[in-house]
Amino acid sequence: xxxxxxxxxxxxxxxxxxxxxxxxxxxxxxxxxxxxxxxxxxxxxxxxxxxxxxxxxxxxxxxxxxxxxxxxxxxxxxxxxxxxxxxxxxxxxxxxxxxxxxxxxxxxxxxxxxxxxxxxxxxxxxxxxxxxxxxxxxxxxxxxxxxxxxxxxxxxxx
Ligand SMILES: Cc1cc2nc3c(=O)[nH]c(=O)nc-3n(C[C@H](O)[C@H](O)[C@H](O)COP(=O)(O)O)c2cc1C
Numbered sequence: 001x002x003x004x005x006x007x008x009x010x011x012x013x014x015x016x017x018x019x020x021x022x023x024x025x026x027x028x029x030x031x032x033x034x035x036x037x038x039x040x041x042x043x044x045x046x047x048x049x050x051x052x053x054x055x056x057x058x059x060x061x062x063x064x065x066x067x068x069x070x071x072x073x074x075x076x077x078x079x080x081x082x083x084x085x086x087x088x089x090x091x092x093x094x095x096x097x098x099x100x101x102x103x104x105x106x107x108x109x110x111x112x113x114x115x116x117x118x119x120x121x122x123x124x125x126x127x128x129x130x131x132x133x134x135x136x137x138x139x140x141x142x143x144x145x146x147x148x149x150x151x152x153x154x155x156x157x158x
Contacts, residue, residue: 007158015149015156017071019082020048021093021105022056024063028105030093031056032082034149034156035127036068044134046116049127055086057128064118065102066132069110072143076152078109102136111143 015034022029035049046068050057060066071079081094098105102115116132
């Protein structure tokens with residue numbers, strides 16, 4: 001397979017931009033994730049690919065729950081802040097306010113969210129695929145459109 005063509009083709013796939021948070025006691029994790037989709041209506045399931053070397057996967061393995069936040073169209077800078085290592089300081093995560101929902105950090109500036117419980121892991125490539133059940137959903141602030149990868153100018157994978 002031609003490596004450059006592979007990248008060109010795969011980077012035409014469309015993705016949203018999400019921030020996934022997890023917590024166990026004083027361990028906190030919040031990462032920007034793009035490889036995420038709904039994968040069952042009943043029960044409502046999401047699947048997401050989480051890099052094996054990162055802190056998010058390790059934390060969800062310890063406490064099998066997370067909050068998936070769906071960013072609004074104007075929130076690229078928030079997504080950018082969660083590309084970095086997680087820092088919990090002065091009651092904020094990477095500088096952003098949160099509330100606790102089921103002991104998990106809910107980023108209150110982000111319009112839409114799903115609370116999920118981890119169900120299955122598929123360990124294949126350099127990311128693990130997590131299948132998680134949506135146990136609650138909510139809205140924080142009004143917004144119309146979600147942030148999508150294409151509008152950020154970023155790419156991931158390929
Ligand atoms: C545009 C973009 C999309 C990303 N999508 C994912 C993803 O789907 N899954 C993932 O595990 N990491 C993804 N990352 C990388 C993580 O955001 C980043 O490595 C993470 O914040 C590291 O945190 P952690 O080590 O605490 O997990 C993406 C990075 C970028 C720039």
